[in-house]
Amino acid sequence: MTEGTDRPHNPQDPSAGSGGYGYPPGAIPGGYGYPQPGQPNPYAQQPQPQPGAPGAPGAPGAPGAPGAFGGPVYGEPAFGEPAFGEPTTFGGPARTPEPAFAAPSQPDWQALADRSEAQRSRRKMLTIIGGAVAVVLLAGGGYLFFAGGSDDKPQDDKPTAAASGSASPSKTPEDNSPTVAGDPRLLRDRAPGGSPVQLSMSPDLELVKMGERDEVRLKGGPNSFAQGSEQAVDVTKSFSITTRVYTVVENGSRMAISQGDGDSFSFELGFEVVNGKNSWVFRVQTGDKGAAATMQQIVVDAPDAVKKWTQLTATYDADKKTIALYVEDKQAGTAQIGGIWPGPGPVQLGRSRHHGIWSGSLVGSLDRIRIWNKVLAPEQVAVLDSGKLDSLGVPSHAWLI
Incomplete structure (x- = not known):
């Protein structure tokens, strides 16, 4: 654990004369898509071979x-x-x-009629079974919400398709949608209580369907993030944050979630290279100017963090004035603090605020983001994805679950 030391920040905006993102310094010869002086014009009209002639498009051997x-x-x-x-x-x-095209053929009307009748019978049976299951769940007090199945634990070095939560027969596609109805660029807050905080996705953030779950993929850079409509965490009170992270680079600072858009973050959680080592970090700011002397942090070595799903959980106990960081549901470090500065600005995915600029751009994926307005004890964090929700309660905010 390291306290009171700030990390070097790398502004995301390119410096003057650097050539911009991905371009070498200096002007681009000829401009975008134009030939240099003295070179043949690739856009000039060229003679075209006759159809079927050797070398013509589509001819054998072309x-x-x-x-x-x-x-x-x-x-x-x-x-x-x-x-x-x-x-x-x-x-x-x-x-x-791409689909292969085939000539249309005459449909078999009798086969279509038989298939339609079979589908109607199957839907009728599913409706009867679904109603019976719903009655049983209600009678038994079944309560399965926001709990990841045990099969959705991080596996290899690739994102895996797994179920998140349990679907009820009465659920509609809109109930399981990760986005707000009518707005595919707005991540939906799926927590049932409280005021929802929707997350607006920037152009370079991609929502990807993986089996029965969804994730967001971030390219890094100034246009790769998601920003909330308002703050999701009251940092003057106890809270807990959990998310799964998949980072594909092992350099710099790569923040999964933070809050604040003023001079500094209030908290940030993610990956960073600290003293030459891959690390998971949870930082809080205790002063209003974002100074290094008022920053407190927990740093945990993470030699195998890259290209692997990892669940991170950060907690703050406002009564005891302690912060904790959990890696894969196991407590990895704690620190005593004086409190957290309630900086202005909403919750952020994929970036963090340092000294008035955005930094910590994540290159990778996020899913299963949940926030509780209370501190989770170690034994509660240990069962985050076991389905034992009685000890956890309903989160105050949840995205991509």
């Missing part, structure tokens, strides 16, 4: 023709591209094979 030597077979990934359904580079969707 470059890019299906099955031609040197050209990919239609519908198969080219060398280096991911296969359908595999996770892609963060920010890019999985490659979807």
Whole structure:
């Protein structure tokens, strides 16, 4: 654990003359898409070969023709591209094979009628079964909400598809939607009580469906974040925050969740290289100017943090004035503090505020973000995803669960 030392901040905006994000310093010769002086114009009209002539598009042996030597077979990934359904580079969707077109044929009307009748019978049976299950759940006091199944624990070095929560037969698609109805760029606060805090997604943040769960993928940079409509945490009182993090880089500072948009954050939780070591960090600010002398933190070594799902939980006990950090539901460190400065500004995903600028841009994924307006004890954190909700209660805010 390290206290009272600030980390170097790296502004996200490029410096003057640096060439911008991804470009070398200096001007781009010829401008965007234009040839340099003295070079042939690639946009000039070129003579086109006659259809069917050798070398014409679509002719056998032409470059890019299906099955031609040197050209990919239609519908198969080219060398280096991911296969359908595999996770892609963060920010890019999985490659979807293009459908092959076939000539329309006369439908078998009798087969369609039989299939329609079978589907009606199946829906009727499912309705009867669903009603019986709902009655049993209500009679038994079944209460399954915001609990991840035990099968949704972090596995290998790739995001895995797993169920989050239990679906009731009476649920509609809107009930399980991660976004607000009518606004696909607004993450929905799915906690049942209190005032909901919706999260607005920036252009470079992508919402991805993985089996029965959803995650957000962040590319890093100034346009890769999500911002709440208001504050989600009252830092003058006890609180607990938990989220799963999947980071794909091992350099700099990569914050999963923070709060504040003034001179400094009030709290931040995420990944950072500290003294040359991969680490998980939970920091709070106790002064109103964001000075290093008033920052308190917990730092935990994380040698295998990169490209692996990890659940982080941070708590603040306002009565005892202590903060704690849990990694994979196990307490990894605690610290005594004087309190947390209630800085202005809403909750943030994928970035944090330092000295009046945005930094800590995350490159990776987040899901299962939950906030409680109370401190969870170690034994409660240990059962976060076991379904034993009686000891946890309903979170005050929840996204991507």
